[in-house]
Amino acid sequence: MYKKSIILILLGLIFTAGIFQITRLDIINKATKNVNVAKEIGDPIKINIPSHVNKEKFLIIYDEMESGSLKIRGHLNKILKKYMKKNIVEVSVNEHIEDFHYDTIIIALEYIDNIKNLENIMNFAQGGGTLIFMERPLDGENFNKIHESLGIVDHKGLLDIRGIKLKENILIGVKEFQSNEEFIENSSMDVILNDKSRVYATSYDDIPLLWSNNYGHGKIIVFNGTITNEKLNTGLMAGIISLSREDFIYPIINCKLVHIDDFPAPVPEGINDKIYKEYARTIPQFYREIWWGDMLKFSKKYNIKYTSYIIETYNDRVREPFSQDDPKAKNYLLIYGREVLKHGGEIGIHGYNHQSLAPEGYIKEDLGYNPWDSEETMVGAVKEVINYGHSVFPHYTFRTYVPPSNILSPEGRRAIKKGMPHLKIISGLYLKNYTGDVYEQEFEISEDGIIEFPRLTYGYTKRADELWTIYNGVSLFGVFSHFIHPDDILDTHRSDGKSWSELSKEFEEIQEEIYKKYGWLRANTTSEAGINLIKYEEADPYIKYGENEIEIYCNNFRPNMYFILRTNKAIKKFENCKVQNIDEGIYLIQLEDSKGTIYTEKKE
Incomplete structure (x- = not known):
């Protein structure tokens, strides 16, 4: 009887300590100025391009x-x-x-x-x-x-x-x-x-x-x-x-970012047979003790900043009232959200739920989604998830949005702008799907001022087609933009039937290859990448090629601009820029002023 009382007292203390810790975290979180500050990039430097310098x-x-x-x-x-x-x-x-x-x-x-x-x-x-x-x-x-x-x-x-x-x-x-x-x-x-x-x-x-x-x-x-x-x-x-031509220069954005969709989000209770067989963990325990630990390890090891995108609930409601169904969801947002920010990441918005903001008939593939009846209803759902985010991070400014299933109708886009007043960036896809209903983008600033920053690749699996897309993205844009979901492991199709130990191994191989091949790419959150896209989009470079020198003139210049130089010549010296050899005959140029010069000579 005495031993049983002691055990009950200890269990009570552990439970109380847990509640106290969560409460303490909540108090600390609300007192912390988690402000997603919009960095001022300043006005661009305008220069007069010499009359003898023309674009190719x-x-x-x-x-x-x-x-x-x-x-x-x-x-x-x-x-x-x-x-x-x-x-x-x-x-x-x-x-x-x-x-x-x-x-x-x-x-x-x-x-x-x-x-x-x-x-x-x-x-x-x-x-x-x-x-x-x-x-x-x-x-x-x-x-x-x-x-x-x-x-x-x-x-x-x-x-x-x-x-x-x-x-x-x-x-x-x-x-x-x-x-x-x-x-x-x-x-x-x-x-x-x-x-x-x-x-x-x-x-x-x-x-x-x-x-x-x-x-x-x-x-x-x-x-x-x-x-x-x-x-x-x-x-x-x-x-x-x-x-x-013998020497060829073009500008790039120069960034790498990894998006985690549906995170933080409500976590399913119970046991997944595949996970339990490998780790003897429930689903919530697996995410907390295994998956997230691995993701943080990869972040540190391969210099990755995560941008995560909140889901409030997984109900299928597309009519008001919109409310929170899972009392534990806020704790997941509190715990995981703080750790995303602690490790240099960013929190964005994915949705009130996972119902793509699209009216009847817009989605071509049968995804089991309900259509929204009006733009105003969509706005209400967007405002609800913003309020939900602010209930945990009251001082945080949500600036980035990823549409559920990468589908966003024109009505949905207008609704996002109305319901999310600090919206700066939308991230959809660079490549369209076979039905043509995804939010397909270029890297650009749209006419309404929203930054369009697409994702290029997806998943934990190392596949030849994904690698090919990565290589193409780095070669043209200087961008690695990749996204994953925590619950891919729970889906036989999205996980290709593989266990987490297999998927994490392949995902690490992808990140390791990016780190070794493209270690020069800057780790960015989505907001940071958006700032770098503005610099790139507004810059207007002119290149003058000489026999032994290359002059870069950049109107609308902001520090720092990046360029790719292909040449078989040797680099002797350079002015107002930094030059890094990143591959055989390929150099990364970091332009530090509105005019830079690279001096070359023929290799013997």
Whole structure:
């Protein structure tokens, strides 16, 4: 009897201590100024660009009758004009080209017999210009006239080929990537090249996919495929463009960020058989003792800042009143939210619940979601989750939003702006899904001032298609933007049937590869990345290339701006900038003033 009383007293003390600790945390939390401060980036520095300094000029020739050509034209427009900040002129294949004062001409079509003055274009290359075939040309009269100038000795028709092998670092940090998976499928010419052609990539079966051939005083670059009409491969296209001259510079955003959707959120009670078998933990115990511990370990080991996105409840309510259903949810927000902030992260908003803000008929795939009846109802739900967040973090400013299932209708976007007064950034997806109903974005500032900062990749699993997307994102934007969910482990489909020990191993391998290949990327929260996107978006750089020096002039400059430089020359010295060798023949330039100079010399 005495021992039983002692045990009961001890259990009571432990319970009281636990309650006291949670209460203490709540008091400390509400007293702490957890203010998500909007950093002032200041006005940009405006400079006068010298009259002799001009932007590189690209001519894009397209065929409005070819759907693939129109897609390639659209990608090139964004890559060159929006992201690389070069000058472009777009000309239909039906137009006669008379002006050849360009640095590079890009042929973005396959029926090259439709090009009326191809001979003049070839003369442009022979005289010292660069000519790029951004899509595999088709056999015909014009092709037979020029194929030897393209480096082709023999050709035997078309092949449908799968996969890719990179022979050189056309994508930054990636020289020997290869995959035979179906996410890369091309229609290509079966060709034999001359011995002088330089091959950068082949199919998995060793059909030449990308090569260059010197032609007179200039150069011709050929992409022997059709995947350049896909948005997935815009980083590859950037790599192809960067081959167009001996030295090539373009700006990047330079950041890496990991988003955790549905976190903090209500945690299911009970036992998951797979988790219990491996860890002998309930679901809440697993998240607290295993999953979150691993995530914090990865954060410290690989220099990651997490941005987490709150879910208040998992009910399916799309009509008022909106209320909290799980009394434990606030404790999860309190405990996990504090630790996210403690480790340099950020808390954003995912939703009152996980019902995407979309009216009837907007969502094409059957996700089991209820449609919202009005924009006003959506606003009410948004205000409720903001109030819920402030009930735990009263001084915190929520600035970032991720739509549930990455779906956000125009009505939902307006509702988010009305219900979330400090909204600055929306993060959806860079690549659309097969139904076309996700919130697809570019890296940009929208007309209403909201920063659009998409996610590029997803999940814990290390897959070839995700790695390919990562490499493309880093090569064009200088961005790694990845998202996960805590409950992926509970879903057989999203976890690929794997245990947490398997998933965590693969996720760590991804982060380790990013850390080793791209250690120069700055760890950012979403708000920090948004500030860096503003700097990048508003900057207007001009590059003057000399034989032994490169001058960067940047109008609308804010410190610090980042650039990628591709060159085979040696770097002797530099002024008003820092230069870091990040790959063979590739440098990260950190511009510290509105004008910087890099001095080079030929390698022996």
